[in-house]
Amino acid sequence: MKIRIGTRGSKLALWQANFVASKLKKHFPEIEIEIIKIKTKGDKILDVPLAKIGGKGLFVKEIEDALLKNEIDIAVHSLKDVPTYFPDGLGLTAIMEREDPRDAFLSVKYNSLNELPKGASVGTSSLRRKVQLKLKRSDLNIKDLRGNVDTRIRKLEEGQYDAIILAYAGLKRLGLENKVKQILDIDIMLPAVAQGFLAIETRLEDKKTNNIISTLNHKESEIRAKAERAFLKTLEGGCQVPLAGYSEIKDGKLYLTGFISDLEAKRVFKDKISGNLEEAEDLGINLAKNLLEKGAKEVLEELYSEE
Numbered sequence: 001m002k003i004r005i006g007t008r009g010s011k012l013a014l015w016q017a018n019f020v021a022s023k024l025k026k027h028f029p030e031i032e033i034e035i036i037k038i039k040t041k042g043d044k045i046l047d048v049p050l051a052k053i054g055g056k057g058l059f060v061k062e063i064e065d066a067l068l069k070n071e072i073d074i075a076v077h078s079l080k081d082v083p084t085y086f087p088d089g090l091g092l093t094a095i096m097e098r099e100d101p102r103d104a105f106l107s108v109k110y111n112s113l114n115e116l117p118k119g120a121s122v123g124t125s126s127l128r129r130k131v132q133l134k135l136k137r138s139d140l141n142i143k144d145l146r147g148n149v150d151t152r153i154r155k156l157e158e159g160q161y162d163a164i165i166l167a168y169a170g171l172k173r174l175g176l177e178n179k180v181k182q183i184l185d186i187d188i189m190l191p192a193v194a195q196g197f198l199a200i201e202t203r204l205e206d207k208k209t210n211n212i213i214s215t216l217n218h219k220e221s222e223i224r225a226k227a228e229r230a231f232l233k234t235l236e237g238g239c240q241v242p243l244a245g246y247s248e249i250k251d252g253k254l255y256l257t258g259f260i261s262d263l264e265a266k267r268v269f270k271d272k273i274s275g276n277l278e279e280a281e282d283l284g285i286n287l288a289k290n291l292l293e294k295g296a297k298e299v300l301e302e303l304y305s306e307e
């Protein structure tokens with residue numbers, strides 16, 4: 001049997017595809033594996049903040065098309081980039097064990113966010129990171145920054161920014177932890193929904209492949225991803241919204257925190273919910289509804305009407 005893995009061509013995406021390939025080779029040595037690189041819209045448009053390009057699934061659509069056309073058998077994604085709706089016939093067959101979900105602070109000169117001088121420039125294009133930075137340090141000059149991980153670090157080291165914020169998970173996978181000056185606390189920088197999870201998408205009718213791929217599923221991670229993505233789905237959030245959602249399992253219970261704000265970080269809504277693991281999806285839905293009732297509804301309507 002052969003499994004064709006579809007992936008974006010970035011260093012991080014290839015690392016992730018190879019990571020899945022090595023797990024498969026270890027558990028199923030008889031399987032032949034091929035890695036097929038696919039360029040997505042998100043890889044082609046590099047100079048525009050994602051929030052301005054619009055649309056969902058910028059890093060995913062072309063890979064899903066390849067699955068549907070039977071050009072690949074599985075797609076390895078960062079779950080953070082995967083929309084909550086799937087084309088007919090496709091779905092997630094495995095959520096792998098979560099990597100550290102926190103964001104990382106990188107700087108050449110400064111050791112922490114607090115150490116940055118007044119008015120220092122920080123690079124990020126994520127609205128979620130922008131508003132949470134503003135809440136902590138309203139004096140900072142937050143500037144757009146796009147490109148893959150290497151490009152962003154190069155721009156920092158060239159002196160275009162005093163600091164940048166990146167997902168710690170991606171840096172760890174690429175062996176770039178040594179570039180990190182501070183890992184930001186969940187309390188000040190709530191992670192993106194599903195940050196740190198790898199997910200594997202397949203054709204739902206492909207039982208043979210799915211039997212193999214489902215062995216890579218990590219149950220706790222699946223439950224956490226389910227809660228966070230139900231939260232996201234209820235809010236119909238995309239990159240145009242400063243939105244964060246993060247779950248944890250402690251002593252057999254699921255704890256979920258959600259965050260939504262306007263672009264100015266003036267109307268900020270944050271709330272928590274907890275319950276049993278079996279209720280993961282309902283917890284996500286209910287937390288979203290609570291935030292909407294508190295006033296996030298108006299903020300979302302304004303953000304969507306600006307598109």
Ligand SMILES: NCc1[nH]cc(CCC(=O)O)c1CC(=O)O
Nearest residue numbers: 078080166167169170195196197
């Ligand atoms: N937005 C792009 C993206 N999608 C997934 C990761 C890596 C972390 C992960 O797997 O969640 C990154 C880079 C980043 O945000 O710094």
